[in-house]
Amino acid sequence: MVDQNNEPMTARAWQWMCEQEAFVIKDVVAVTGMSEPHIYKVVKDWISSGHLIKNPAGVATKPAWFKVATLGKAPPIGKNSGAKKPKCRSKRKTNQQKMWNTMKISSRFTLSDLMLTANVGQRQAWHFTNNLVKAGYVKVLYKVDKFLPVRARTGLTGRFQLVRDTGRHSPICRANGCWDQNQKRLYPFLVEGDEHGNVA
Known part of the structure; x- marks a missing residue:
């Protein structure tokens, strides 16, 4: 049930990320309504899988920013990687x-x-x-x-x-x-x- 509820938000987050030159975590939270712990985990997974790139900087006064590594290459959404995946326009x-x-x-x-x-x-x-x-x-x-x-x-x-x-x-x-x-x-x-x- 939790995965089913979270999956559309995760998909929405990816679609939004694809439309940005760069973004910070608080913007994703504001757009999708996802909790910070959840989006941090998702972003961490997508960085590990090579779908996102993180600026190595990041301090309290200047938060780290992220960007999509490869448009058109969507990450697995939710537990079932065969589920619907939002596609950035190739x-x-x-x-x-x-x-x-x-x-x-x-x-x-x-x-x-x-x-x-x-x-x-x-x-x-x-x-x-x-x-x-x-x-x-x-x-x-x-x-x-x-x-x-x-x-x-x-x-x-x-x-x-x-x-x-x-x-x-x-x-x-x-x-x-x-x-x-x-x-x-x-x-x-x-x-x-x-x-x-x-x-x-």
């Missing part, structure tokens, strides 16, 4: 989602920013950004003239700005446009080649 682990998160946080960015934060190559960063430009999500603030001599282009980098932030989930690039997962609609690619052409 799409949030995709490189496109990581790049989208960077765009949302920074607003203005470069391809180098995306390559660094999402751990992607220049081609992938360019392809995703170029599609978002063509679909109207991103505006080109500064475009490096590819006809300049190589020496003149040294140190120059294109700059972009996110102008259409529709929500948490990244757009999905398709052949004819970008599918917006937040608004459940397709933004077709714009046809003005001069203004919305390649972003490199």
Whole structure:
């Protein structure tokens, strides 16, 4: 009976953790209503199993914080590990989602920013950004003239700005446009080649 009552709260706690960049124990207690001893035990188990990461710091004036180690990999919930497990959306682990998160946080960015934060190559960063430009999500603030001599282009980098932030989930690039997962609609690619052409 106790496990059955606690299991939904544990599942709810995991779902909430997946949505946070980082969290402290008191926040989990406030959101789920779980007791501190219970959530401490759950967190300790999930750290041991590799589902959570703990900041080694932690004193009375600065409590330790935790974060989910791997989104999409849910821990066993309750005694029966075959029971329902809350699933963090695996799409949030995709490189496109990581790049989208960077765009949302920074607003203005470069391809180098995306390559660094999402751990992607220049081609992938360019392809995703170029599609978002063509679909109207991103505006080109500064475009490096590819006809300049190589020496003149040294140190120059294109700059972009996110102008259409529709929500948490990244757009999905398709052949004819970008599918917006937040608004459940397709933004077709714009046809003005001069203004919305390649972003490199």
